[in-house]
Amino acid sequence: MNKIIITTDSTADLPKEILDSMQIKTIPLYVRFNEDVYKDGVDLTTEMLYKKVDDLGYLPQTQAASPGDFVEFFEPFIKDGYDVIYIGIGSTISGTLKSAMIAKDMLETDKIHIIDSLNLSSGIGLLVLHAAKLRDEGLDVKQIVEKITSYVPMVRSQFAIKTMDYLHKGGRATGLQAFMGSILKLKIIIKVEDGKLGVYKKTVGKMSKALDVMIDDLKAMIDRVDKEFLFITHSLADSSYEYIYEQIKDLGFKHIINGHAGCVISSHCGEGTIGILYIENKN
Secondary structure (H helix, E strand, C coil): EEEEEEEEEEEHCCCCCHHHHHHEEEEECEECCCEEEEEECECHHHHHHHHHHHHHHCCCCEECCCCCHHHHHHHHHCCCEEEEEEEECCCCCHHHHHHHHHHHHCCCCEEEEECCCCCCCHHHHHHHHHHHHHHCCCCCCHHHHHHHHHHHHHEEEEEEEEECHHHCCCCCCCHHHHHHHHHEEEEEEEEEECEEEEEEEEEEEEHHHHHHHHHHHHHHHHHECCCCCCEECCCCCHHHHHHHHHHHCCCCCCCEEEEEEEEEHHHHCCCCEEEEEEEECCC
């Protein structure tokens, strides 16, 4: 059986200790402040990102990894005899997956297996962790790809946005919407469906109301949820993390992971954003 390496990109928002312990390799995307370009999680942390936004007064642009980046990333694994499974940010969200496919063609190999997560952040991370688990259980590359591909439509990703400032600065909310949102203390809950981000629900008032919506959704379908991994992923929202954790810690999950949104994801959602992410059982 060939050696298998599981790979992803920085938008999977997987903690370094998990990447290391489960032998997962990752390629960074980019964050650009005008002429200054940073590798997500390598040259720039989320804390540094928010400080730069405050100092400069504008949001950065985010940028996909290039085909050349992927050639450089994949090539050593191919030369060492690995089958490479890459599970990346959704093709409807970023051009990163297309870059990976171009790189595969450039390398002229059938040893690279690309899976479109149709998701972002820990929605990707869930698939990556399951792939690593299946590899460690001894499944071959074809079996892993088939199983993970079948999991893709079963990933459930929800995020509560604490402030509309970043949606406004990023052009995803008008000035009036942002103003009304601040007056009403509006909290938007975003859901990923079929690879697209959409507004799922809105709450008014305390952030805990939005968190309760996500918690209630999870509890309502708990009998249909895979109990191996659950992520509570956030952008510098430790108090919200603790609130959610206390509500769900006894629901039977083997691993509840404290995920931290990296610079690319945080550039689009803003400080205080938090999500609950899990996989629904097919049966």
